Every structure is written in structure tokens, then in C-alpha cells.
């Protein structure tokens with residue numbers, strides 16, 4: 001069923017068309033003067049607009065232009081009793097969908113045209129939907145977090161994505177470097193091409209070389225066919241060299257050559273292949289120190305560190321713990337069909353207090369562990385579900401046989417949160433107050449109390 005607007009100064013034709021299309025199951029509106037037509041075009045969405053070319057106050061061509069200027073997405077079909085080549089050309093150039101001559105087969109022809117238009121629109125919509133789903137699935141929307149630090153990372157991702165420059169992503173293990181690399185690829189013009197990643201630390205030197213550059217038959221014992229390397233496989237797309245700090249000095253020379261000459265030669269090959277890849281590298285090592293120590297080539301370092309993106313450790317962006325924990329809880333509990341929808345308050349306290357040396361990956365595993373060991377009837381994750389390591393984190397509710405000094409513990413916790421908020425807010429007290437969900441007045445009160 002389509003929504004149709006029929007515009008013709010000949011009211012009897014409007015009526016005939018209206019009846020015919022209603023019978024075919026469509027929604028039909030008709031107008032017979034230009035002003036009413038403009039009003040309708042402005043105010044409503046139609047799938048198809050059928051419009052006469054010759055009318056007293058305005059031509060169909062003018063209305064077509066008007067429809068385009070208002071960004072009305074309808075397929076615009078022009079009909080005329082007096083066809084001329086020049087109006088047909090004008091009409092199509094201006095984006096008319098079809099140009100149909102009024103003959104005694106007009107109704108049948110229009111029915112076909114409308115059907116086609118609706119089908120094509122449905123296809124287009126489906127396409128945009130699939131595209132946006134795809135983009136959504138891989139875009140940085142997948143990067144969960146709300147701390148100013150992670151927002152800064154996302155902003156950098158957006159800014160550096162369009163250019164082909166090499167990006168070096170720095171950060172401790174498990175902070176999300178690979179996720180950020182994928183987000184850059186997905187936000188870049190190369191998103192439709194491949195994203196290939198290789199962990200440079202996972203292969204011995206010779207194997208890494210044949211993985212990266214490929215080989216020709218007979219290049220070494222066991223090379224009984226030609227094989228493309230992953231640099232070539234990433235042609236047109238993005239190549240992620242994970243743990244680039246683990247590459248040997250001689251491998252760095254080879255990679256530098258690829259970056260400078262944009263060509264690769266497979267092992268045992270006699271000619272170079274041109275390649276167009278965007279390189280992203282990650283490391284959790286201090287490359288600069290490695291350069292000083294002679295473990296990393298300086299020229300290669302400058303080449304890969306044109307743009308650096310630093311992903312901060314989780315303990316420096318504690319605001320992200322909650323959304324991340326919720327995100328993982330949702331994922332793991334729905335994966336195994338558990339009705340867990342939250343953590344109880346003690347568990348939250350422990351998750352928030354823990355230092356997460358293994359960063360987001362460790363949090364992900366901790367939640368996976370908790371979900372796996374929970375009982376099928378549990379509705380919330382409880383502290384007993386946490387692994388010993390995480391559960392051992394200092395918890396406000398932890399109490400030995402001798403009891404606790406309540407006032408002292410609370411005061412210590414207050415001071416810790418205040419200090420942390422001030423630090424996170426870069427010293428801006430109003431912002432720190434916001435982070436603690438308290439008024440500026442209360443914040444001043446506490447700040448005075450603890451002499452901050």
C-alpha cells in the first residue's frame with residue numbers, strides 16, 4: 001500500500017485516478033490547484049506524487065522543483081496529454097521518477113509505475129537500515145564509557161579517522177586499544193574494505209614475516225604454493241599491527257620500507273606488489289624508551305607515531321566502571337539466559353573499589369565469571385559470585401570480628417571520593433560537585449572539613 005498524492009487541474013481525471021488507486025488498496029489524496037498542491041507537498045510525506053504538467057497556475061515542472069526544494073522524498077511522476085521532448089528531458093533532469101503520457105492506458109501504466117516506485121523505495125529503505133545497523137554495530141558506539149577521558153578518545157577517533165595517516169594507539173593491556181583501532185577503521189572512508197590485524201608478539205620472526213609479506217612457492221621448505229601476506233590482504237583497508245613493540249629491529253626495517261614505498265615483495269618473490277593500506281599500530285610498551293635503549297628503530301618510531309591516541313587505564317576513569325559492568329552483565333546474562341539485571345550494592349562497592357590492573361578486559365572476565373557461577377534463580381549478582389581477587393578489594397562493608405570504627409571508615413571514604421572527584425574534574429570544584437551528585441554548597445562543606 002502506498003500513500004499517493006494526485007495533482008491535476010482536471011477534476012474528473014483526479015476522481016478517476018482516485019477511485020482506481022483506492023481499489024488497488026492505496027491511500028489517495030487529490031488536489032486540483034497549485035496552491036493546495038504546495039500545501040500538501042509541504043506538510044505530508046507521500047510515496048508517490050502524480051502530477052499533471054500543464055495547469056493554469058503552475059506547471060508540473062515547477063511543482064517538481066518545489067517538492068525537491070522541500071526535500072519531499074516522494075517519487076515524482078509527471079503526466080501529460082501533450083508530450084514534448086524538451087519537457088520530458090527537463091522533468092528527468094530535475095529528478096522526476098517517470099514521465100507518462102496520458103493515453104487510454106494511463107491508469108494501467110500509472111499502476112505499474114507506482115508499484116515499481118514503492119518496491120524501489122522499500123529496497124532503498126532496507127539498504128539504509130542494514131547499512132546503519134552495520135555501521136552501528138562496528139562504530140565507536142560500541143565503545144562504552146562516559147568519562148571525559150574516554151570521550152576525548154572518541155573525539156580523537158572521529159578526528160583522525162578520515163585521513164590516511166598512521167595512528168599509534170598507546171595503553172596498558174586490556175584498555176581497549178584494538179577496539180579503538182576498529183573504531184578508527186569503521187569511521188574512515190576505508191570502512192567497506194577489510195580490517196586485518198596481526199599480533200606481532202604472537203609469532204616467531206620468520207613466521208611473522210611470511211604471515212605479513214606472504215610467500216612464493218619454493219621460498220622455503222614447506223612453501224608448496226603461493227600465499228598472499230596479510231599486508232596485501234588489507235589492500236584498500238586498514239592493517240592493525242598489534243604489539244608493535246614486540247617486532248625485531250630487522251622486521252622494523254622491512255615494515256618501514258612498506259610504509260615508505262607502499263609496496264610489498266613476498267618471500268622468494270622477484271617483483272613488488274603495490275599496496276594501499278592504512279597502518280594502525282598498538283603497543284603497551286614505552287617505545288621512546290625502547291628507542292633510547294636501541295631496541296626500537298628511531299626512524300620507524302617517527303614514522304608510526306605521527307598521530308598517537310592514548311587509551312587511559314580503567315582506574316583513571318572510574319566513571320566507566322559502572323556502564324561497562326552493566327554492558328557486560330547484559331551481554332553475558334543474555335548469552336546464557338540468566339535473568340540477572342543488576343549487581344547488589346556490596347558487589348557494586350567492590351567493583352568500584354577494585355584497581356583493575358588488567359583494565360577493561362579484566363572487568364569483562366570478572367563479570368563473565370560472576371554470571372557463570374551465579375545460580376539460575378539469582379536476579380542480581382552478589383559479592384559471592386565475584387572471583388576471590390576482585391572480591392578481596394577493599395570494601396566499605398568488609399568487617400572483621402573486632403568490628404570497625406564506623407566514623408573513621410566513612411570519613412576515609414568521603415575523603416577518598418572528594419579527592420578523586422577533584423582530580424577527575426581537573427580541580428574545578430563545581431564539576432567535582434557534579435561528579436559526586438551533590439550541590440556546590442555541600443561540596444564546599446566537605447572540602448573545608450577535609451582541608452582539600
Ligand SMILES: Nc1ncnc2c1ncn2[C@@H]1O[C@H](COP(=O)(O)OP(=O)(O)OP(=O)(O)O)[C@@H](O)[C@H]1O
Nearest residue numbers: 142143144145172173174175176177178179360361
Ligand atoms: N570501552 C569499551 N567498551 C566496551 N568494551 C570494551 C571497552 N574497552 C575494552 N573493551 C573490551 O575489553 C576487551 C579488551 O579490549 P582490547 O582487546 O581492545 O584491549 P587491548 O588494549 O587491545 O588489550 P591488549 O593490550 O591486551 O591487546 C575486549 O573484549 C573489548 O571488547
Ligand SMILES: [Mg+2]
Nearest residue numbers: 177178242282
Ligand atoms: Mg590488543
